[in-house]
Amino acid sequence: MDRAEIVHENFLRLCQQGDLPIGAPPTEALTKQEAITLFRAQCLSRALDRTSRAMQKAGQGFYTIGSSGHEGMAAVAHALRPDDIAFLHYRDAAFQIARAGQVPGQAITWDMLLSFACSSEDPISGGRHKVLGSKALMIPPQTSTIASHLPKAMGAAYGIGLARRHPPEHRQLPRDGIAMASFGDASANHSTAQGAINAAGWASIQSVPLPLLLVCEDNGIGISTQTPKGWIAATMGHRPGIRYFHADGLDLYDTARAAAEAAAYVRRHRKPAFLHLTMVRLYGHAGADLPTTYLPKSLVEAEEANDPLLHSVRLLDSAGALSRRDALAIYEETLARVTRVADEAVQRPRLQTASDVMASIIPPKRSCALTNGPSDEARAAAFGSDLKQMDQPQPMSRLINWALTDLMLEHSEIVVMGEDVGRKGGVYGVTRALHQRFGTDRVIDTLLDEQSILGLAIGLAHNGFIPMPEIQFLAYLHNAEDQLRGEAATLPFFSQGQFTNPMVLRIAGLGYQKGFGGHFHNDNSLAVLRDIPGLIIACPSSGADAACMLRECVRLAREEQRVVVFVEPIALYPMRDLHESGDGAWMDTYPAPDRVITLDTVGTHGDGTNLAIVSYGNGHYLSRQAQARLAADGINARVxxxxxxxxxxxxxxxxxxxxxxxxxxxxxxxxxxGQAEGLMALFTEKTVQPVARLTAEDSFIATGPAYAATMPSADGIVNAAKALLETWE
Known part of the structure; x- marks a missing residue:
């Protein structure tokens, strides 16, 4: 007999005998009817856990990480409103069930069983993954096991406050709402969770409105690694700027009390709170996990004796809300009903083809208010003396700055955020004066934590803003890349486009910086971005292109809800000359605000037919230099x-x-x-032309005179071009 069956038999036997666990008496936190309703949610959560395991054994279900032991989360749902956005721990079925009871028209049993069966009719993911989530219940789907949803929960809370001051066109969350995120005690140790909690406290002590409720479900173990007793309370009980609450998560009434107090505190004071719930984990981590293989049997049995459903039966009986006999009847009726519904759910259709699976990678377009660009008066006020210089050639950094200004004038929902982007104006001056032009609400100096920067952006997008976060250097993204891969890009995929988090992420990067080396400032790898499905990556090589492409990136985010990464070559920020000192050939005048460069278009320079040199960013700059030298040798190339x-x-x-x-x-x-791998495949598969590549070496970049030694050069391009043509003559 497996542990799930043992827990079930124990419940039946102990309820009948009245041999219930000892605990505190019920408080007045719940009325009799409220307690019965929440107990029904607990029973349904337990029944779904049992049924999921039966479905898996029969080859009809595909997920067995259950919520048994965490059924007290039903009381947390009771303490919140159904329009409070909730980012849930994967053991929170009881929360979703209880919330469904607050919203008319829900068929939560059917919906969750469709999810277990991976049916294409599953209303949240369409059969792509077993996730908790519902648009109607304001629960974005989560697949995280390491609390990587906490940064965006922090961002969503910030967005609720920001929207009160600057309402975006597509606002989703109520003015007086709060954001809730739940997670396990093991996940609380992850750097992602710690960063988000730290960011919340950091903002709170500066009186930034941040209505965030963090709920830690402390069952004392992470798969097989036990959490030291008292660890969560000791490490979270006195965090600056965050109010700590605690309850016995096995006690429905005590949990309801503490959750109501914590939620009221957050809603009233617009400050974060940490709700610590002590719980047990029943059955082990998942279906294949046997806890007795790594825990003493006595400990496993002690946890099972503390079954929260047994506590609920005791409490409801003591409160005069429900007799033991009636509670047992509800439990058995729920099990039977779930079994009947499951028999129908497993017959529903599933995804069959690659196109079926991929249909939700790209989010749906949305209707946006028409804009006519910024007015002359607004531009004059924002740009000041810069307006008179727009007909003079300028380097890339300045043209990007002007493009950002025009975009922020046109779209009030754009918010720029990142390290040093405000008062300092960015490390390279790209965001210079934006802070003065638009204020601290729209140009946010963040703390030094890339996970929190991207989480802030994702959370703001949940409330209708168009975030434009900045990562100071390309290599810094590696500290937080899962926020793009595991959170931002997957949201429309796992919600069938019902939830989206559009943004334009600006990253200063790539190589050829003479004053920097190593792998943190000179970083010439985009590989980590290129393999994220649905992500758009832009990389301009000139100032005019940068301005026009940035406008298209904002349109893609605003109207098509896309996640876009805009990679800005740092070495080209100040570039003025192309062929010789003082020629000014790499500067551009500022393109009019209505000029854009659309996705799927390329730039062509020259009309030579001897050779096409395909590149981007710094490589394009070097290729233009090589183009002139090749022409002098009689080779007519286009770049x-x-x-x-x-x-x-x-x-x-x-x-x-x-x-x-x-x-x-x-x-x-x-x-x-690198990009050359895919391009080589493209030209080899689609053309008969001879094709070759010149790439950087598989190396990090050195500091000092050797900064460019491992990367392509103009000389190298010339030599490679001649060698290619000579080989195929």
Whole structure:
């Protein structure tokens, strides 16, 4: 007999005998009817756990991480409103069930069983994954096991406060709402959780409105690793800026009391609170997990004797709300009903094809108010003396700054955030004066934590803002890449586009910086971004292109709800000259605010047919230098600027190169994992032209005179071009 069956038999036997666990008497936190309603939610959660295991054994279900032992979360749902956005721990079925009871028209048993069965009719993920979630219940789907949803919960809480001051067009969350995030005691130790909790406290002590309720479900173990007794209370009980509450999570009434107090505190004071609930984990981690293989049997049995459903039976009986006999009847009726419904759910259709699975990677478009661009008066007030310089050639950094200004004037829902983007104006001056032009609500100096920066952006997007977070250097993204891969990009996929978090993430990066080295400032790898499904990656090579592409990126985020990464080549920020000192050939005048460069278009420079050089970013700059030198040797080349790294503008590239004798790909990223790999495959599969590549070496970048030694150079491009043409003559 497995542990789930033992817990079930124990419940039946102990209820009948009246041999219930000892505990505190019920408080007045719940009326009799409220307590009965929550007990029904607890029983349904338990029944779904048991049924999920039976479905898996029969080959009809595909998920067995259950909520048994955590049924007290039903009382947390009771303490909140159904329009309070909730980012749930994966053991919170009871929360979702209880919340469904607060919203008319829900069929929660059917919905959750469709999810267990991976049916394409599952209303949240469409059969893509077993997740808790519901648009009607304001529960975005979560797949995280390491509390990586806490940063965006913090961001959502911030967005609730910000929307009171600057209401966005597509606001989703109520003015007086709060954001809730729940997680386990083991996940509380993860850097992601610690960063989000720290950021919440950091904001709170500065009187920033942050209505966030953090709920730690402390069952004392993470898979097989036990949490030291008292650890959560000791480490979370006195965090600056965060009010601590505690309850016995096995006691429905005590949990309801503490949850109501914590929620009232957050809603009234607009400050974060930490609700610590002590619980037990029943059955082990998941279906295949046998807790007695790594825990003493006596400890496992002691936890089972503390079954929260047994506590609820005792409490309801003591409160005069429900007799033991009636409680047992509810339990058995619920089990039977879930079994009947499951027999129907397993017959519903499932996803069959790749196109079925991928249908929700790209979020749906949304209707947006028409804009006519910023007015002349608004531009004059914002730009001041800069307006008079717009007909003079400028370097890339300044043109990006002006583009940001125009975009923020046109779209009041744009919020810029990041380290040093405000008063300092960014490390390279790209966000200079934005703080003065738009204020601290729209240009936010964040703490030094990339996970919190991206979490803030994701959370703001949940409430209708268009976040434009900045990561100071490309390599800094590696500290937080899961916020893109595991949170932002997966949200529409696992919610069938019902939840989205559009943004334009600006990253200063790539190589060729003479004053920096190592792997944190000079970083020439985009590989970690390129393999994220649905992500758009832009990489301009000139100032005018940067301004026009940034406008398209904002349109893609605002109207098509896309997650976009805008990679800005740091080495090109100040670039003025192309061929010789003082020629000013790499500067541009500022393109009019209505000019854009759309996705899937490339830039073509020259009309030579001997050779097409395909590149981007710094590689494009070097290729233009090589182009002139090749022309002097009688080789007429054209240079193609990719502009868009993902999705690769395949049709445009093939069209731009089709009448050339050969194609040379110049990739400033590393040979392994760089863009050249995919481009080589594209041209090899689609054309008969000879094709070669010149890439950076698989190396980190050195400081000092050797900063460019491992990357393509103008000389290297010239040599590679000649070698390619000579080989195929």
């Amino acid at each position: 193609i600027d990719m502009r868009w790294i993902a999705p690769v503008p395949e049709a445009a590239l093939l069209e731009a190169t089709k009448d050339c004798d050969a194609v040379l790909i110049v990739d400033e990223c590393r040979r392994t994992g």
